[in-house]
Amino acid sequence: MNRFAELLDRLGYEPGRNNKLRLMTEYFRSVADPDRGWALAALTGALTFQHAKPGIIRALVAARTDETLFGLSYDYVGDLSETVALMWPTPQRPADPATAAPALSTVIRTLATLGKSELPAQLARWLDQLDETGRWALLKLVTGALRIGVSARLAKTAVAALGSTDAHDIELIWPGLAPPYEELFAWLEGRAEKPANRDPVPFRPAMLAHAIDDGELAGLDPADFMAEWKWDGIRVQAVAARGADGGGPARLYSRTGEDISASFPDLMDATRFAGAIDGELLVVRAGRVQSFNVLQQRLNRKTVNAKLLAEFPVHLRAYDLLVEGEEDLRTRPFAERRARLEDFVRRLDEPRIDLSPLVPIATWEALAAARADPSLAGADADAVEGIMLKRRDAPYLPGRPKGPWWKWKRDPFMVDAVLMYAQRGHGKRSSYYSDYTFGVWTKTEQGDELVPVGKAYFGFTDQELIEIDRYVRRNTVDRFGPVREVTHEADQGLVLEVAFEGLQRSTRHKSGLAMRFPRINRLRWDKPPKEADRLETLEHILTRIEAGRGAPAAGAQSV
Amino acid sequence: MRPEQLLLPTPAGLYCALGGFHIDPTRPVDKAVITHGHSDHARPGHGSVLATQETLDLMALRYGNRFAGRVQAARYGESLNLGGATVTLHPAGHVLGSAQVAVSHDGLRIVASGDYKDVADPTCAPFEPVACDVFITEATFGLPVFRHGNPDGEIAKLLRSVALFPERAHLVGAYSLGKAQRVIALIRKGGYAPPIYLHGALASITRYYQDCGIALGELRAARDADKAQLAGAIVLCPPSALNELWSRRFPDPVTAFASGWMRVRARARQRGIALPLVISDHADWDGLTATIAATGAAEVWVTHGQEDGLVRFCELRGLKARPLALVGYGEEEDTQDAQDTESAGERGEPA
Numbered sequence: 001m002n003r004f005a006e007l008l009d010r011l012g013y014e015p016g017r018n019n020k021l022r023l024m025t026e027y028f029r030s031v032a033d034p035d036r037g038w039a040l041a042a043l044t045g046a047l048t049f050q051h052a053k054p055g056i057i058r059a060l061v062a063a064r065t066d067e068t069l070f071g072l073s074y075d076y077v078g079d080l081s082e083t084v085a086l087m088w089p090t091p092q093r094p095a096d097p098a099t100a101a102p103a104l105s106t107v108i109r110t111l112a113t114l115g116k117s118e119l120p121a122q123l124a125r126w127l128d129q130l131d132e133t134g135r136w137a138l139l140k141l142v143t144g145a146l147r148i149g150v151s152a153r154l155a156k157t158a159v160a161a162l163g164s165t166d167a168h169d170i171e172l173i174w175p176g177l178a179p180p181y182e183e184l185f186a187w188l189e190g191r192a193e194k195p196a197n198r199d200p201v202p203f204r205p206a207m208l209a210h211a212i213d214d215g216e217l218a219g220l221d222p223a224d225f226m227a228e229w230k231w232d233g234i235r236v237q238a239v240a241a242r243g244a245d246g247g248g249p250a251r252l253y254s255r256t257g258e259d260i261s262a263s264f265p266d267l268m269d270a271t272r273f274a275g276a277i278d279g280e281l282l283v284v285r286a287g288r289v290q291s292f293n294v295l296q297q298r299l300n301r302k303t304v305n306a307k308l309l310a311e312f313p314v315h316l317r318a319y320d321l322l323v324e325g326e327e328d329l330r331t332r333p334f335a336e337r338r339a340r341l342e343d344f345v346r347r348l349d350e351p352r353i354d355l356s357p358l359v360p361i362a363t364w365e366a367l368a369a370a371r372a373d374p375s376l377a378g379a380d381a382d383a384v385e386g387i388m389l390k391r392r393d394a395p396y397l398p399g400r401p402k403g404p405w406w407k408w409k410r411d412p413f414m415v416d417a418v419l420m421y422a423q424r425g426h427g428k429r430s431s432y433y434s435d436y437t438f439g440v441w442t443k444t445e446q447g448d449e450l451v452p453v454g455k456a457y458f459g460f461t462d463q464e465l466i467e468i469d470r471y472v473r474r475n476t477v478d479r480f481g482p483v484r485e486v487t488h489e490a491d492q493g494l495v496l497e498v499a500f501e502g503l504q505r506s507t508r509h510k511s512g513l514a515m516r517f518p519r520i521n522r523l524r525w526d527k528p529p530k531e532a533d534r535l536e537t538l539e540h541i542l543t544r545i546e547a548g549r550g551a552p553a554a555g556a557q558s559v
Numbered sequence: 560m561r562p563e564q565l566l567l568p569t570p571a572g573l574y575c576a577l578g579g580f581h582i583d584p585t586r587p588v589d590k591a592v593i594t595h596g597h598s599d600h601a602r603p604g605h606g607s608v609l610a611t612q613e614t615l616d617l618m619a620l621r622y623g624n625r626f627a628g629r630v631q632a633a634r635y636g637e638s639l640n641l642g643g644a645t646v647t648l649h650p651a652g653h654v655l656g657s658a659q660v661a662v663s664h665d666g667l668r669i670v671a672s673g674d675y676k677d678v679a680d681p682t683c684a685p686f687e688p689v690a691c692d693v694f695i696t697e698a699t700f701g702l703p704v705f706r707h708g709n710p711d712g713e714i715a716k717l718l719r720s721v722a723l724f725p726e727r728a729h730l731v732g733a734y735s736l737g738k739a740q741r742v743i744a745l746i747r748k749g750g751y752a753p754p755i756y757l758h759g760a761l762a763s764i765t766r767y768y769q770d771c772g773i774a775l776g777e778l779r780a781a782r783d784a785d786k787a788q789l790a791g792a793i794v795l796c797p798p799s800a801l802n803e804l805w806s807r808r809f810p811d812p813v814t815a816f817a818s819g820w821m822r823v824r825a826r827a828r829q830r831g832i833a834l835p836l837v838i839s840d841h842a843d844w845d846g847l848t849a850t851i852a853a854t855g856a857a858e859v860w861v862t863h864g865q866e867d868g869l870v871r872f873c874e875l876r877g878l879k880a881r882p883l884a885l886v887g888y889g890e891e892e893d894t895q896d897a898q899d900t901e902s903a904g905e906r907g908e909p910a
Binding site: 014023066087090 | 596665702703704705706707716720723724801802804806807822823824825827828829830831832833834835854865867868871872875
């Protein structure tokens, strides 16, 4: 448990992805089975024991500490598990925490079998045996609140580094594996054969596209390509081995191969086929695809209740057919797969699964016009993010090969806003003011004032970062911990051209608006702040979005 | 005699009317008795200063030789008569030269702890509990969540990180007086022999420690090293330098901070620390409460820090206790926002 606690502790503070990988790989290399396997299960969310309620922990500490001292401490620390971990009274100095501490595998196996009534006493025994960090990790583990900024994918990538393989390979055999993954480690360390994926519905690594701009497009021949809409949902792979009676396994995977079936029972019910479809998960209401704003309200929910299912019904819009029955189609050219897909979806005749329509390509100019005004696509234009171009002759290749697939996104919205606050970044950027809060003008009783409308921390070049950082340091008017308030007057201040993908209403922000995917497009050193945009402009964009007329017309750089 | 007649809390600090002196005054006074060299306790501009020789030397290093009108050095345990009050200094174990001040008169003895810790520190004399009627304790870490554990374990964490990331520099923020030198001594004790690099703000005090015979191994100025040389190096700097322009000269730095505050995750996160090291020069909760018991004091005055927690502890033990609400100590820690220069960091010392 101590090594695992130390790993969690370190991961929680480490901002860098590569450094997190190093820490995890080092852990998997130096810790023996079965503990490291259980750690991998914890990091990938594969543990299934019943989580303890915070009330149990509160009661344990209440029985052992003074209420006033606990109250003062909790106020100071702000986190229940951490407060308890730190102030847990150790009756005597424990013998030696290193030897007395329970092993991670013991903890997890015990939790899986323990009755509810036995839990408090068992927890107390463990808390007595562990040190501060160990207690903290234990409490986070049993309450199911690990939150250390590591995705399942990242943990698998770290494990893959034990052998000369990558996360793709792990992902492919993952569904056939179970904690504590001893056969996986044996294979990675060259002590055993690769575990076979006995899963009848495995994930196949997704094919991804590169972005293209108008200039690059000119060099391509329209006759080589097929075009379809790029839908603004989440990319998924639906794999099933089912007969018409609906019997047999089925699974829904994310783009990176995580099993997300449990979150979408409504779509799983409709997945009655034998094959593998690559497509986009979308919310469809009354035949209309909803914007990503709407879909987002369905995502990341711990429990999926009937109300959520009714309000946010999900559909699969099919892009590609990777497998039909037993036949792997990935080596076939796209044009052939597309024909097979059309036929497959038609025969399926399932309302929740439909075909992503092709967009005709007469000329690149005509396609550009369609991209600028996707209402040509019918009623669903506000769910269109741009256009996908796929070479007719391209096989389905894993990863992001350059050439066969291109994504041609719609122009973003743009607004000129004024820099108001800057905050230091993390990791490599911890000495730079790299997170910017910006505002637009609005009328108040005191006259025109800037109201914050968003925060952005990328989009600028390294050189621009140095320039903004210098500007922030020289124009600071106030400081709040890591945040600096920067001069923002009508005649003095820095105007930022901010690009963003969408807007939605928000009660969390003073402006009542929240931007989607905002980034700094350009620094407008030349522009006086008083000429920056007004809140009314953003409200106008929002009204248009809500009315279902998406992005600005082609070529519009500013609104 | 009531305790307040012997030692009275005033806006300038604790005042002994009998002896006409203040302890750690926060504004210029005629006569000052100073517990230790940290800038919130040892300020320049007093008429006269009584302190240990080390504290006087450290004040001269920081403020120049004319930091006070007159100075008088006292040895630990030496009995001094100041206008009828007997004053003795006792080791506080906080930093080099740190002292508790015992003031006695007519059978009543009050001990003002200054800052203290009751755990081993190779860079200063060990803390000695002093029997007294009234104990004035600091309370920097006066909540039961502050338990500092074994500093050797924290150093082991640092050294494992250095081994795991040999191409990165490890920047360790440590207060320039006391903490920095203790961390270096602990790193040496942990078996690390290569040169340790120092930020310019740590140089003179560290040299003074070495001159006092404290072994710290080979130290180099970070300023003189090139970037490649600093890969895999341990570099000590004032905490304020960690997020500043200065830190950009190091290869992909791992930012560590050696402080008792690092026990609380939110504190470490606020400062963007990737490797918090719980190493404190103040007593933790267990140390504070054990010391209160060891002094045998029937009355406890609690100052600078988490007064409420310790006052509550005393109430539960049936001890008379009150918070002193003295201001001006340990405040720099919270308000510290680094300057953009290499001279930053000579300010907050606590923790």
